Amino acid sequence: MAHQIVIENIGHSLTGQSGETLLESLQRHGYKLRVGCRNGVCEICEVRLIEGEIVQSYPEKKLMLSNTINQTSEGVFACTCRPLSDVRVKIEGLECPGELLVKKLLCDITAIEKLNADVYRVRLQLPATASMSAEFYAGQYLDLILPSGKQASFSIGSAPDQGRNVELHIRHIPDSEMSNNIIHHLQNEKTVEIEIPKGDCYLQAHKISPDTRLIFAAASTGFAQVKSVVEHLLANQFSNPIYIYWGARVEDDIYLSNLPLQWASEHTNVHFERVVSESENSPNWAGRIGLLPSAILDDFSDFENVEIFASGSPAMVYALLEACEAKGFKEENMHSDVFAYAPRNK
Incomplete structure (x- = not known):
C-alpha cells in the first residue's frame, strides 16, 4: 500500500x-x-x-x-x-526537485562600463569546466565575495540561455565603503569570487500557463532582474502578454531604456512603460509622471490571470501589492525577493 x-x-x-x-x-x-x-x-x-x-x-x-x-x-x-x-x-542537506546547487566560483571579469552617472554594467564569465560550471534560473541573484570575505548580493541581469556569460547592474554609492571596495575590485582585478545561484523569485518559461499575463515592475537597478527574465522568455519564444514598468526618480536613472523599447518594437506581446516620480528634476522628460503602483493601476482594470514580478525596495513592493489587492489581486500571484528578506507585517 x-x-x-x-x-x-x-x-x-x-x-x-x-x-x-x-x-x-x-x-x-x-x-x-x-x-x-x-x-x-x-x-x-x-x-x-x-x-x-x-x-x-x-x-x-x-x-x-x-x-x-x-x-x-x-x-x-x-x-x-x-x-x-x-x-x-x-532530512538535512536534502536537495529538492528542480533546486540548483549553490557553488562558490572564481569568475573572469570580462568588462565593466558605466551606463549612467552611477550605474555600472559588469560582465563576468563563469568557468568552463564541468565540475566548476553553474546553473541559475532567470530572476535569481548571486553574491560577490571580496578578498576580505565581505559579500554583497546583485541580481543577475542576463538570461540563463546565454551560457557562461553573466551580467550585473551595480550602483556605485560613494558614501559606502563596501560599494567603493566592490567597484575598485571590479575595475582593477581580473577575477572575482561569486556564490551562485540564490533566490526563490525566478521564472521558467515552460511552467507558465498559456492564459497568464505577466507584469514586471522594476525600480531603478531592479531592472536587472527583469532583464534576465524577459530575455529568457523571448529566447524561448514566449507569446503571452508581457507588461514592463520601469520606475525611477529621474529620467537618467532609466539607464537602459533603449533595450526594452527594442523588445517592444520587435515583439507584439511586449509593452514597455517608463515612469518618473521627480519630473521637476528631469526637465526634458515627456513621459509618464508618478509612482509605479499608480501607473499600473491606471492601466489594469482587473487582475484576472495576472502574475506580477516586483523588483525594488520593500516600500515599493508592498505599496504595489496593497494597491493591487484593493482591485482583487491575490498576494500569492506576486513574486519578489523582498518577501524573503523583509516579510510583510500583518
Missing part, C-alpha cells in the same frame, strides 16, 4: 510505494541526498524518524514512533529503511 512521507524541516510531502526504501521514494520524486555505500554501512544517508513505523534491513531495526510530547527522534538510514505506515522525517 502507498504511504505518505512528510519531510518535516522543509514542509514537503510525497507518496511512497509499498516495499520502497526511503531513498528509493525520494529519488523517484526527484529529491537528492548524500549517499554512499547504499547498504547501511557508511551511515552517510542517515535521517531522523519523527513519527511512523519503519523496518530497517541493516542494521536490523524496527521502530514505531508516535507523535507525543517529548518524543525523541531516531536515526535511520534512507538506503535500507522501509516505511510501513505514513511517516514524518527530518
Whole structure:
C-alpha cells in the first residue's frame, strides 16, 4: 500500500510505494541526498524518524514512533529503511526537485562600463569546466565575495540561455565603503569570487500557463532582474502578454531604456512603460509622471490571470501589492525577493 512521507524541516510531502526504501521514494520524486555505500554501512544517508513505523534491513531495526510530547527522534538510514505506515522525517542537506546547487566560483571579469552617472554594467564569465560550471534560473541573484570575505548580493541581469556569460547592474554609492571596495575590485582585478545561484523569485518559461499575463515592475537597478527574465522568455519564444514598468526618480536613472523599447518594437506581446516620480528634476522628460503602483493601476482594470514580478525596495513592493489587492489581486500571484528578506507585517 502507498504511504505518505512528510519531510518535516522543509514542509514537503510525497507518496511512497509499498516495499520502497526511503531513498528509493525520494529519488523517484526527484529529491537528492548524500549517499554512499547504499547498504547501511557508511551511515552517510542517515535521517531522523519523527513519527511512523519503519523496518530497517541493516542494521536490523524496527521502530514505531508516535507523535507525543517529548518524543525523541531516531536515526535511520534512507538506503535500507522501509516505511510501513505514513511517516514524518527530518532530512538535512536534502536537495529538492528542480533546486540548483549553490557553488562558490572564481569568475573572469570580462568588462565593466558605466551606463549612467552611477550605474555600472559588469560582465563576468563563469568557468568552463564541468565540475566548476553553474546553473541559475532567470530572476535569481548571486553574491560577490571580496578578498576580505565581505559579500554583497546583485541580481543577475542576463538570461540563463546565454551560457557562461553573466551580467550585473551595480550602483556605485560613494558614501559606502563596501560599494567603493566592490567597484575598485571590479575595475582593477581580473577575477572575482561569486556564490551562485540564490533566490526563490525566478521564472521558467515552460511552467507558465498559456492564459497568464505577466507584469514586471522594476525600480531603478531592479531592472536587472527583469532583464534576465524577459530575455529568457523571448529566447524561448514566449507569446503571452508581457507588461514592463520601469520606475525611477529621474529620467537618467532609466539607464537602459533603449533595450526594452527594442523588445517592444520587435515583439507584439511586449509593452514597455517608463515612469518618473521627480519630473521637476528631469526637465526634458515627456513621459509618464508618478509612482509605479499608480501607473499600473491606471492601466489594469482587473487582475484576472495576472502574475506580477516586483523588483525594488520593500516600500515599493508592498505599496504595489496593497494597491493591487484593493482591485482583487491575490498576494500569492506576486513574486519578489523582498518577501524573503523583509516579510510583510500583518
